[in-house]
Amino acid sequence: MTLVLLWGTSFMFIAISVETVDPLTIVFARVFIGAIFLVAIVYAKGLRLPYTRQAWYAFFVMGFMGNALPFFLITWGQLSVNSGIAGMIMAIMPLMTMLLAHYFIQGETLNRYKIIGFLLGLGGIILLLGPIFEGGGQAVFGGIAIFIAAASYAVNTILVRRLPKFNPIVGAAGVLIVASLIMLPIWLLKAPPITDQISSSSMISVLWLGIGPTAIATLVLFAVIERAGPTFLSTINYMIPVVAFFSGAFILSEPFELSSLFALAIILSGIAFTRFRASHNSRA
DSSP states (O other), rough: HHEEEHHHHHHHHHHHHOOOOOOOOHHHHHHHHHHHHHHHHHHHOOOOOOOHHHHHHHHHHHHIIIIHHHHHHHHTTTSSSSSHHHHHHHTHHHHHHHHOOOOOOOTTOOOOHHHHHHHHHHHHHHHHHHHHHHHOTTTHHHHHHHHHHHHHHHHHHHHHSSSSSOOOOHHHOOOOOOOOHHHHHHHHHHHHOOOTOOOOOHHHHHHHIIIIIIIHHHHHHHHHHHHHHHHHHHHHHHGGGHHHHHHHHHHHHHOOOHHHHHHHHHHHHHHHHHHHHHHHHHHH
């Protein structure tokens, strides 16, 4: 539930942030703030960051695929796509994770229920993206960017399970340190100058993105995947698009159409269908 709330509301805070802050600054700030927050916890608990090349290679892969790349794609995409739609596009992530886990994680095999669920979810995403593509313009590229971010998260979920194991606090800190180092030169070279036009609400949102949906969520991510596996983690994400959709609609007053609700229902039914076999077996 912690991840659902942190990740589900992150789209809303990104929408507030991009009102007056550029995407590169938002992404660099959130991973840098998250890194400082977690490194402080690491040393406060008497732990130490690893020194091996293998460890930092793993941190690089996860820092890029699970933080720097998807954070930028989602933030940039939300310049033209509202937070509720962005959150619903991300619902494809658990279905992609399930598909990848079949090939790369032992014991995570596909069955007919998972395949049907995947096809249902994909159909819902296509229905959701239909109006965006019909409208054309920048929103098309924004929707595609968010879709790629979902794929990146799915790959990262598999990588976290296959790469070397770390203490969750140490692993989360290492990943965000590397994500900060990846974003720093890009931010310095490409981000527009920071002006005094940044609103207080955007500043607070960026700060929270660094602490909550980045630092705390990355810490919980490591712990959950280690204990329960990537497919279990991906299936709890079925609530994230719901939280994103309704927080955008009721808190930010974003417009929505009945077709979007219908698409969300199809996506969620697809995710639920992938769990049917597991639930059926547990009752047997």
